Amino acid sequence: MSKLAVKICLGTTCFVMGGSELQELPEKLPASYKKLVSISGCPCLGQCGAAATRAPYVLIGDELLSEASIEKILKKITEKLNHAQ
Amino acid sequence: MFIDIDCARQKKYNQHAYGDYFTSRRYPDTGRLIAVLSDGLGSGIKANILACLTATMLLRFIAGGSNIQKACETILNALPVCKVRKISYATFSAIDCRDDGAAQIVEEGNPQFIWLRDQQVLTPEHAVITSRTFANRRMHIYQLQLARDDRLIFCSDGVTQTGMGSPQLKLGLRRAGLIEMVLAKLRGSPQISSRELAGYIVAQAQKLDAGQKAQDDISAVSLHFREPRKALVFTGPPYDHSTDNFYARIFQNFNGKKAVCGGTTANLLSRELNLQIISALGQDAGRLPGISYMDGAQLVTEGILTLTKTAEYLENNELVQEDAAAKLARFLLDSDCINFMVGARLNQAHYDPALPVEIEIRRTVIKKISRLLTEKYFKKATIQYI
Numbered sequence: 001m002s003k004l005a006v007k008i009c010l011g012t013t014c015f016v017m018g019g020s021e022l023q024e025l026p027e028k029l030p031a032s033y034k035k036l037v038s039i040s041g042c043p044c045l046g047q048c049g050a051a052a053t054r055a056p057y058v059l060i061g062d063e064l065l066s067e068a069s070i071e072k073i074l075k076k077i078t079e080k081l082n083h084a085q
Numbered sequence: 086m087f088i089d090i091d092c093a094r095q096k097k098y099n100q101h102a103y104g105d106y107f108t109s110r111r112y113p114d115t116g117r118l119i120a121v122l123s124d125g126l127g128s129g130i131k132a133n134i135l136a137c138l139t140a141t142m143l144l145r146f147i148a149g150g151s152n153i154q155k156a157c158e159t160i161l162n163a164l165p166v167c168k169v170r171k172i173s174y175a176t177f178s179a180i181d182c183r184d185d186g187a188a189q190i191v192e193e194g195n196p197q198f199i200w201l202r203d204q205q206v207l208t209p210e211h212a213v214i215t216s217r218t219f220a221n222r223r224m225h226i227y228q229l230q231l232a233r234d235d236r237l238i239f240c241s242d243g244v245t246q247t248g249m250g251s252p253q254l255k256l257g258l259r260r261a262g263l264i265e266m267v268l269a270k271l272r273g274s275p276q277i278s279s280r281e282l283a284g285y286i287v288a289q290a291q292k293l294d295a296g297q298k299a300q301d302d303i304s305a306v307s308l309h310f311r312e313p314r315k316a317l318v319f320t321g322p323p324y325d326h327s328t329d330n331f332y333a334r335i336f337q338n339f340n341g342k343k344a345v346c347g348g349t350t351a352n353l354l355s356r357e358l359n360l361q362i363i364s365a366l367g368q369d370a371g372r373l374p375g376i377s378y379m380d381g382a383q384l385v386t387e388g389i390l391t392l393t394k395t396a397e398y399l400e401n402n403e404l405v406q407e408d409a410a411a412k413l414a415r416f417l418l419d420s421d422c423i424n425f426m427v428g429a430r431l432n433q434a435h436y437d438p439a440l441p442v443e444i445e446i447r448r449t450v451i452k453k454i455s456r457l458l459t460e461k462y463f464k465k466a467t468i469q470y471i
Contacts, residue, residue, distance in 0.1 A: 010364055010374035011348035012389050013434040023366040023375070041364030043355075043377050043385070044348025048434035055434070 003038040004080055006073065007059040011044035014056035018069065022056060028070050029077075036081055086184050086233060087313035087421040087465075088118045093283035095291050095303040097128040097243075104132030104302035105241045106140045110148060111463045116184035119147050122306050123177040124195060124241040126167050132175075132302065139164065139175040153181045154214070154226055157191040162218045173222060178239045178306075186231035186310060193224040196245045199238040199264055200229065204271065206264055231310040236282075238267055243303035244286060248293035258293060279307040313465070315341030316420035320388055321428030321447050322349050323471040332426065332471055333357035337381060344416055347388030350428065351377060376409045384409075384416050389435070392450045399457045417458060422465040425451050429470055 008014075008022045026039050045064070047057045053066035060076050092107035104127065109120035123140035125132030139160060146156035157179055164173050176194025190198060200207040209227045216222035231237075240263065249257035258266070263286070270277065270285055277285075286305035294300045317339045323332050333354050336343060345351050355362045362385065364377040373394055374387035386409040394410035395417075397403075404414055417423055427447060434440075451468055458464040 008366065009348075010366075010377075010387055012387055013432070013437070013440065015374050015387060015390060016440055020372070020374070026366065039366070041366045041375055041377065042348075043351040043362055043364055043387070046349070046352065048432065054439075 004036060004061055004077065004084075005059070006037055006039045006077065007042040007045070008039070008068075009045040009047070009055070009057045009059075010041045011048060011055075013048035014045070017055035018067075019056035022058065022068060022070065022073070025070060025073060028074065030074075033077060033081070037077060086186060086231075086310055088182055088184060089279045089309040089311060089421070090118065090120055090306065091279040091283050092122065092304060092306045093280075093287040095243075095287050095299045097300065097302050098298035100129040100302075102130045102133040103304075104128040104136060105243070105304035106133065106136035107304060107306060108140045108144050109463075110144060112148070113459060113465055118180070118182045118184075119144055120180045120182075120306065120308075121147075121177055122195065122239050122241065122304060123175050124243075124302065124304070125175045126170065126172065128302055135175045139177055143177060143179055147179065147181055153179060153189045153191055157193065157224055157226075158214060158216075161193055161214075161216045161222055161224050164222075166219065173219070176241075180237070180239070180308065182231070182308070182310075186229075186235075188227075188229040188231055188237075190227040190229065190237075191224050192227075193222065196240055196242055196260060197225070198227075199260070199267065201236040201238070201267070201271070202232060202234070204268055233311065235310045236267075236271075237306075237308040237310075238263070238282075238286070239306040239308075240286065241302060241304040243299065243301035244290045244305055246301065247290040247299075247303065248295075249300075251293070251295065254293065258290065279309045282309075283307040313421040314419065315339075316344065316416065316423045317341060317426060318344045318346060318417075318423065319350055319354070319426045319428075320346040320392065320451065322347075322353050322430045324429040326430075328471070329353050330357045332428075336426070342416065342420060343382045344384040344386070344413060345379070345382050346386050346392055346413065347428075349432065350388070351379065351385050354382070355379065373408045373410055376412060384412060386410075386413055389447060389450065392447070392454065396450055396453045396457065399454060399461070417454070417464070418462060420464070423455075423458060423467070425455060425466070425468045427451050427468060427470050 045057045058065045058068040121140040121143045123136040125136030178195045179191045182188040212226045246257040248254035283305045362379045365375040377385040391409045395413045398414045455466040458466040
């Protein structure tokens with residue numbers, strides 16, 4: 001099974017709107033998830049111009065998460081992994 | 086061509102001040118560089134003041150429009166004589182060099198400079214002018230035409246006289262010994278920077294002195310006439326979308342080091358040039374976004390936050406950090422001619438009142454960095470708005 005890709009936007013807007021905290025995600029990831037999830041940065045997801053949603057953005061699999069926080073990301077990862085099983 | 090010049094110095098042991106003084110200034114508009122090395126009589130504070138005065142006045146005279154020969158002659162005739170030793174208060178070497186290679190050098194009292202080309206020492210013609218007021222003062226005037234990769238070495242007598250009296254070097258290192266030392270170093274490191282070469286000469290000279298303690302002030306100036314190290318910084322997407330590919334190609338074909346500052350800009354290059362970007366997460370959350378990697382670019386960073394921090398680092402001379410901004414600062418300082426390709430397209434999201442006020446306008450930050458590079462670090466910086 002391929003790993004679930006988590007891409008954290010490191011663009012200016014996302015970074016100042018809370019993205020900087022999201023860089024701690026690898027340390028906050030439960031040990032049991034480590035083999036199932038790959039976390040990387042991304043120069044810009046190009047979403048900051050969207051009027052309806054707010055930064056910071058994270059792409060989890062093919063789903064875009066806005067106003068992301070560590071908790072929201074972990075919840076979404078759990079959801080995705082459970083769904084895949 | 087670029088004139089890479091630097092000086093290294095060592096104080097005479099037991100002294101708290103340098104008795105030699107070096108000053109240089111670049112004039113980017115006219116492609117001119119003026120530098121002066123002066124050795125004050127004696128050592129310590131007195132020598133420091135004498136050398137500093139001589140070098141600073143000379144540089145100002147030459148820069149103020151005086152012909153270098155006239156400026157030096159004025160100083161030559163005006164320098165007082167030490168009552169005890171009956172010799173001049175300070176010696177000097179003055180260099181007026183242009184980036185087309187035309188150079189004028191005037192020396193009074195310092196060891197003769199060394200002109201190196203392809204591992205050979207060149208012997209330039211020179212004229213001698215004797216002071217009208219002091220018969221024992223003579224200045225030597227040289228007119229040179231430098232070629233690519235030529236080097237000039239200037240030094241105070243602390244270098245040529247090091248080790249004097251020791252069994253190996255009864256008369257000191259002398260000019261011949263210095264030439265041998267420099268040529269050997271250049272054989273091993275032909276592209277060594279002026280900063281490193283000057284540092285090497287001073288360190289070696291100190292080692293040769295009795296007890297490895299500098300017996301006199303030791304200074305070396307290295308000048309390297311070389312191809313400029315060019316760099317391009319691409320930051321911000323072009324105003325007109327339809328020119329994205331055009332500027333991406335300019336970036337791709339640029340012959341030199343390249344940096345990208347900005348997520349949108351990195352994505353643009355990735356899309357137009359079909360290059361993959363790999364982003365690392367930053368080391369410390371809350372500081373700066375980490376750097377990314379892309380083929381064809383030496384450095385890929387986030388935009389405004391990193392640039393703002395880079396300007397701060399350059400202003401405060403803080404270059405040892407390991408974050409993206411310090412990496413960018415070092416990238417800039419390792420280059421001689423830097424072109425900033427600054428996109429004028431605005432990122433509307435940056436104008437959201439919810440964002441912290443630190444987000445400055447890209448152009449303002451780039452202007453600040455460019456000014457610092459030119460005025461503080463003697464680089465040639467240009468800004469191109471696209």
